[in-house]
Amino acid sequence: MKILKNKFVLISSLLSASFLFAGNVAAHNQVGSFTTGLANAVDFYQVTCSDDGSGPPSYLEFQVKDTTANTAKVEVLVQKGTSCGVNACAVTSLDTIDTDALYSPISKVTQGAGVYNVFVSHTSTGADGYDLAFHCKTAGNVHTGTSIVSRQQK
Amino acid sequence: MPFSRRNKVQGMIIVTSWFIAAQMSTASASEHDLSRETKAHAASAARVHCNDNSAYHREPDPALTASIKSMSESNDQSERLVALAQLSEQRTVDPEVAAEILHIALLDDDPLIRGQAVYAIGRRGGMDASIVLDQALTDQIPSVRLMAVDALVAGDEENTALLRKALEDEDAAVRELASSKLGLLAK
Numbered sequence: 370m371k372i373l374k375n376k377f378v379l380i381s382s383l384l385s386a387s388f389l390f391a392g393n394v395a396a397h398n399q400v401g402s403f404t405t406g407l408a409n410a411v412d413f414y415q416v417t418c419s420d421d422g423s424g425p426p427s428y429l430e431f432q433v434k435d436t437t438a439n440t441a442k443v444e445v446l447v448q449k450g451t452s453c454g455v456n457a458c459a460v461t462s463l464d465t466i467d468t469d470a471l472y473s474p475i476s477k478v479t480q481g482a483g484v485y486n487v488f489v490s491h492t493s494t495g496a497d498g499y500d501l502a503f504h505c506k507t508a509g510n511v512h513t514g515t516s517i518v519s520r521q522q523k
Numbered sequence: 524m525p526f527s528r529r530n531k532v533q534g535m536i537i538v539t540s541w542f543i544a545a546q547m548s549t550a551s552a553s554e555h556d557l558s559r560e561t562k563a564h565a566a567s568a569a570r571v572h573c574n575d576n577s578a579y580h581r582e583p584d585p586a587l588t589a590s591i592k593s594m595s596e597s598n599d600q601s602e603r604l605v606a607l608a609q610l611s612e613q614r615t616v617d618p619e620v621a622a623e624i625l626h627i628a629l630l631d632d633d634p635l636i637r638g639q640a641v642y643a644i645g646r647r648g649g650m651d652a653s654i655v656l657d658q659a660l661t662d663q664i665p666s667v668r669l670m671a672v673d674a675l676v677a678g679d680e681e682n683t684a685l686l687r688k689a690l691e692d693e694d695a696a697v698r699e700l701a702s703s704k705l706g707l708l709a710k
Contacts, residue, residue, distance in 0.1 A: 406669050406696030436601065437635070438608030439642055439673045468608040470601065494700040495673055496638055496666035 397515050400436075402498040403491060405523050408441075413521035414487040416447075418505030421514030426505045428479035433489065434500040435467035441495030442467060446488040449480040456480060463492075464499075472502060487517075583617040591616055595624045603628070604639055611643035621647070629655070637662070638670035645674020653681050660685065665694040672700045 403410040418426035435443035448459040456479040464473035478485060491497045505515040591613070594606035607628055610621050628640035641659040644652050659671035672689045675682045689701035 402666075406666065406694070407699060436604060437670075438604075438611050438639060439670060441673075468605070468612050470605045494669075494696050494703060496669040496696075498635065 397503050397517070399501040399503070399517055399519075400499070401489065401501070401519075401522070402437075402496075403523060406494060406496050407523070408491075408494040410491065410523040411521065412489040412519070412523060414489070414501075415518050415520055416485045416487055416503055416505070417514075417516045417518075418482050418485065419514035419516075420482065423511050423513040424507035424509065426482045426513050427508040428477045428481075429485045429503060429505055430475060430477045431487070431501065431503040432462050432472040432475045433464055433502070434470070434472040435464040435491075436498040436500055437496055438468045439495045439497065441491040441493045441497050443473075443489065443491050443497050443499045445473070445476075445499075445501060446490070447476070447478045447485055448488075449478055449483065449485040452480070472500075477506075582615070583620075584615040585617075587613065587615055588617040588620050592620055592624065595628070600633065600635070603636055607636065607639040607643050611639075611646040634662075634664040634667050638664070638667040641667060642670040642674045645671065653685065656685055657688075660689060660692070665692075665697060668692060668694065668697050669700060672697055672704070675704060677704045 433445040444463040462476040
């Protein structure tokens with residue numbers, strides 16, 4: 370009986386821990402592909418960073434994974450505002466190796482709360498798919514309110 | 524002896540059978556007025572045997588081969604894609620295992636898997652690569668045709684002929700890439 374009770378406590382603790390963990394690490398991914406395949410194809414998204422109670426947003430962190438191994442490589446450009454002084458208002462990240470399961474280097478644009486423009490493109494004509502990862506974070510690197518809207522699919 | 528005379532003979536038999544099967548399926552398709560998709564599937568149903576000559580000069584890596592084989596059998600599409608992507612550049616995978624993986628992938632219903640397999644076969648080369656690429660250029664899905672053109676390396680007569688064929692494609696991206704490759708050839 371005591372063993373059963375201990376098992377119940379252990380399972381309950383593990384379940385609670387897993388729910389807490391899932392709550393803290395929000396997965397923000399946008400999977401897509403260039404429907405035309407043309408060299409000038411650009412997919413355009415807007416990511417909104419807001420305070421969801423975790424704290425005011427400081428920056429948008431992002432990276433992209435090219436999911437098709439071919440000549441063309443996938444790149445993401447993020448831009449917000451025109452205050453391009455100390456903090457850059459436009460930053461890119463390119464996935465140069467598309468034969469692995471890894472993302473491009475992590476990049477960030479530090480422009481506070483609001484709407485960030487996200488452009489996903491590729492370096493040449495080709496059938497390219499991608500997986501975009503993005504997270505709005507506070508100055509203390511805590512994940513905060515993040516949402517995305519698709520504006521253009523090419 | 525990694526690439527024996529017996530292997531060569533086997534390869535020739537397989538390619539010959541493949542060619543006959545492709546011809547028969549094309550004739551059958553035209554008789555019954557099958558859709559383009561059915562034709563593509565019938566053509567890809569033939570056996571593929573990759574003779575990656577450069578791979579034969581290197582010792583196959585058993586651990587890498589096992590890892591790629593395992594990924595290729597995954598239920599996760601992204602893992603299968605990575606396995607095929609690896610085959611497009613890894614030369615130390617056991618050629619028999621690579622051929623088996625690519626053969627299965629060519630028959631896949633998922634155009635992403637099919638396209639990645641076509642690209643890997645084109646990149647690995649071998650005596651039947653141009654046949655596979657030629658057949659892939661008739662696939663119903665533009666992204667598969669695009670991957671076939673992407674795998675074509677301009678230079679020899681056969682590839683140039685395939686690129687010229689792709690110039691007539693109904694998809695703008697396929698035409699654009701073929702045109703670009705032929706333009707590079709002219710430089």
